Amino acid sequence: MKYVSTRGQAPTVTASQAILNGIAPDGGLYVPEKWPEITLDWSALKTQTYADLATLIFDAFFDDFSVSEIDCIIEKAYGKQWQRDNVVSFHKENNLTYLELFHGPTLAFKDVALQALPHLMTAAAKKQATSDKIIILTATSGDTGTAAMSGFGDVPQTEIVVFYPEEGVSAIQKQQMQTESADNAHVVAITGNFDDAQKAVKTLLADDNLAQDLKAKGLKFSSANSINIGRLVPQIVYYIYAYAQMIKAGEIQAGDDINVVVPTGNFGNVLAAYYASQIGLPVKQFVVASNENNVLTDFFETGIYNRKRDFKVTNAPAMDILVSSNLERLLYFASGQNGDEIQTYMTELLEKGEYVVNADTRANLSKFVAKFATQTQVSDTIKKIADTTNYTIDPHTAVGRYVYEQTGVTGPTLIAATASPYKFAETVLQAFNMATDSGQAALNRLSEVTGTDIPVQIATLFNQPIRHKKLIDSKEILATLQHEIF
Ligand SMILES: *Cc1c(COP(=O)(O)O)cnc(C)c1O
Numbered sequence: 001m002k003y004v005s006t007r008g009q010a011p012t013v014t015a016s017q018a019i020l021n022g023i024a025p026d027g028g029l030y031v032p033e034k035w036p037e038i039t040l041d042w043s044a045l046k047t048q049t050y051a052d053l054a055t056l057i058f059d060a061f062f063d064d065f066s067v068s069e070i071d072c073i074i075e076k077a078y079g080k081q082w083q084r085d086n087v088v089s090f091h092k093e094n095n096l097t098y099l100e101l102f103h104g105p106t107l108a109f110k111d112v113a114l115q116a117l118p119h120l121m122t123a124a125a126k127k128q129a130t131s132d133k134i135i136i137l138t139a140t141s142g143d144t145g146t147a148a149m150s151g152f153g154d155v156p157q158t159e160i161v162v163f164y165p166e167e168g169v170s171a172i173q174k175q176q177m178q179t180e181s182a183d184n185a186h187v188v189a190i191t192g193n194f195d196d197a198q199k200a201v202k203t204l205l206a207d208d209n210l211a212q213d214l215k216a217k218g219l220k221f222s223s224a225n226s227i228n229i230g231r232l233v234p235q236i237v238y239y240i241y242a243y244a245q246m247i248k249a250g251e252i253q254a255g256d257d258i259n260v261v262v263p264t265g266n267f268g269n270v271l272a273a274y275y276a277s278q279i280g281l282p283v284k285q286f287v288v289a290s291n292e293n294n295v296l297t298d299f300f301e302t303g304i305y306n307r308k309r310d311f312k313v314t315n316a317p318a319m320d321i322l323v324s325s326n327l328e329r330l331l332y333f334a335s336g337q338n339g340d341e342i343q344t345y346m347t348e349l350l351e352k353g354e355y356v357v358n359a360d361t362r363a364n365l366s367k368f369v370a371k372f373a374t375q376t377q378v379s380d381t382i383k384k385i386a387d388t389t390n391y392t393i394d395p396h397t398a399v400g401r402y403v404y405e406q407t408g409v410t411g412p413t414l415i416a417a418t419a420s421p422y423k424f425a426e427t428v429l430q431a432f433n434m435a436t437d438s439g440q441a442a443l444n445r446l447s448e449v450t451g452t453d454i455p456v457q458i459a460t461l462f463n464q465p466i467r468h469k470k471l472i473d474s475k476e477i478l479a480t481l482q483h484e485i486f
Contacts, residue, residue: 001063003030003229006332007346008339015062016124019117019230020134022223027206028342030229031329036060040280042254045244050086051078053244054116054237060279061233062120069123077116077234081105083455087112088238090245091417093389096404097251098397098417099242105457106176107420108318109269110147113226113234118151118158120230121222125157132220135485136160137204139197139225141265141318142169143419145187146176148224153182159485160224161186163197166471168317170424171438172458179464186484187468188477193311195323196474198266202227202325204478217486226268227325235272239281242414252412257284259413263400264288264296265319267326269416274330284411288370289403291316291378296324300370303362305345306354315375315427316395318419323349331357334364369409373402382421382431392450394419395427422446422455 003018004010007028013021018030038060045053051074058070065073078087083103091098104111121134136158138148145162152160164177166189177187190197204210205221214220226232239260246252260283262270270288277283290296291314299305307322314320328342334357335341341361348355373381381398385391393401397417404415421428425442429435429449437445440462447454472480 001036001061002033004033004339005029006031006328006339007343009343014064015229016064016127019120019124019228020128020130020220020222022221022228023202023205025206025208027202027346028339029227029325029329031332032061035278036063038279040240042244042247045240046248048244050088050237050241051075053241054078054234057233057237057240061236064127065123073116073119073123076119081115083457086241088241090242091391093385093391095411096413096415097242097246098391098393099238099414100417101238102394102417102420102423104147105150106143106146107423107455107457108143108147109235109416109418110143111150112238113231114144114147114151114224116234117224117228117230118155122155122157130220132215132218134158135219135221135481136224137201137221138162138223139194139201140164141194141320142173143318144225146173146180149177149180149182149185149187152224153180153185155184159184159186161188161481161485163188163190163201163474163477165189165193165197166191168193168313168320170317171426171442172423172461175439175461175464176458178466178468179461180468181464187470188480189471190474190477191471192474193313194321195311197477198225198321198323198325200474200477201225204481214486219486225325226266232268232272232275232326235269236276236279239273239276239414243281246412246414255282257282257411259283259285259287259409259411261287261289261400261404261413261415263316263319263396263416263418264290265321265324267296267324267330269418271326271329278333283367285409286368287400287403287407287409288368289400290370290372291319291399292372292374293320293322294372295322296327297370297372299327300365300368303357304354305349305357307349308353315378315424316399318396319399330365331361335361369407371403371406373399377402379427379431382428386432386450392421392428392452393417394421394424420455421450422458
């Protein structure tokens with residue numbers, strides 16, 4: 001399998017090169033040139049473990065890795081660090097199945113990919129015979145940062161640098177990042193928002209001159225954001241696994257269509273569902289759920305992507321994004337793999353702040369339906385679901401749950417439950433009208449009112465010493481890297 005850039009101006013590469021590079025040299029994102037040949041035999045798949053399925057998908061997409069390399073990566077990525085035997089678990093509410101993706105080390109779905117990515121990256125470096133130290137640049141809206149450090153922490157031959165918006169993360173997320181103890185981890189708050197951080201990081205990653213300078217010093221940048229194809233492929237696995245489990249539970253028959261509801265920010269998680277459908281997952285509709293930063297809702301309704309609007313800091317902060325990087329990957333396929341067309345859109349986005357997608361491309365997006373939830377609707381949904389079904393969801397999952405109802409999709413539906421409610425304990429308690437607690441007290445209170453245990457992963461979080469307090473402007477990212485690393 002080969003990987004090409006969405007902007008059509010970069011050399012074709014193997015999977016391991018795409019993972020190592022993070023972003024293509026023309027500023028585009030790596031995508032498979034064609035979909036791998038893979039047979040999803042549901043009667044066999046429904047009895048397989050999560051790790052078996054992950055092996056199948058990784059082997060297909062990362063085909064320049066050997067079978068034994070992939071086996072070794074899967075074993076490290078999906079072992080005892082998960083609080084569930086099969087990585088994910090399920091919760092039923094009538095026709096709706098919550099796919100709980102948050103039982104890993106940092107309590108959000110990003111662990112699923114980021115427990116694997118460091119091992120993919122080090123195996124890729126070996127394969128490419130590079131002894132360069134890899135500097136993982138990460139812009140985070142809160143969850144990628146902790147998950148990336150959990151994955152890359154103390155991995156030899158890597159440094160991990162995380163930039164997060166000072167005002168845009170939950171108390172728990174901030175505590176997780178500031179207390180990170182790995183020696184190779186660097187955590188820096190920025191005064192801008194997530195888009196500022198992501199833009200700065202993408203610019204550095206695509207800077208050829210800088211890459212040459214780094215090379216001379218034995219260094220190389222890569223990315224742990226979902227712009228890296230090594231983030232997306234591991235996320236295909238859980239949609240396929242969930243479908244197989246729904247068959248096993250007798251909720252659907254093999255071949256039945258399902259809907260997939262995904263609370264969305266950078267469009268990575270929903271894109272993974274689309275990739276799953278391209279290799280055989282039967283999906284009727286993809287429901288793209290946004291918060292008040294509803295640029296994607298407008299896009300799917302009008303065909304116009306317009307980032308010229310106020311950036312809002314909301315109670316579902318991991319989705320506070322106006323430039324959804326991975327939409328580029330969807331448009332690439334919707335345009336019939338037309339790199340020139342994508343290049344034009346992305347230039348317009350950069351220069352004018354908007355683009356209008358052409359009619360033919362838009363016609364290929366008909367399976368996508370998009371809506372958004374306000375902060376009040378998020379809060380009300382958390383309370384309603386707890387009151388009526390005794391199930392506590394986090395604010396991001398609540399965005400999805402609210403939008404699910406609004407779109408009126410029917411039939412068996414999978415909703416990505418992207419974070420543990422404990423990760424956003426303050427917001428959940430506010431929804432319950434118990435707004436006074438914060439930090440450890442909020443965790444304790446949430447445990448008390450829901451009758452559930454505080455996840456072991458964060459049970460002692462507030463006893464850890466703060467190690468990272470640096471705060472910079474997003475314009476100082478390069479200078480900070482020069483000071484801290486090279
Ligand atoms: C990152 C994140 C999202 C958004 O996922 P994307 O892949 O960026 O669309 C949703 N919910 C939570 C909890 C997240 O951490």
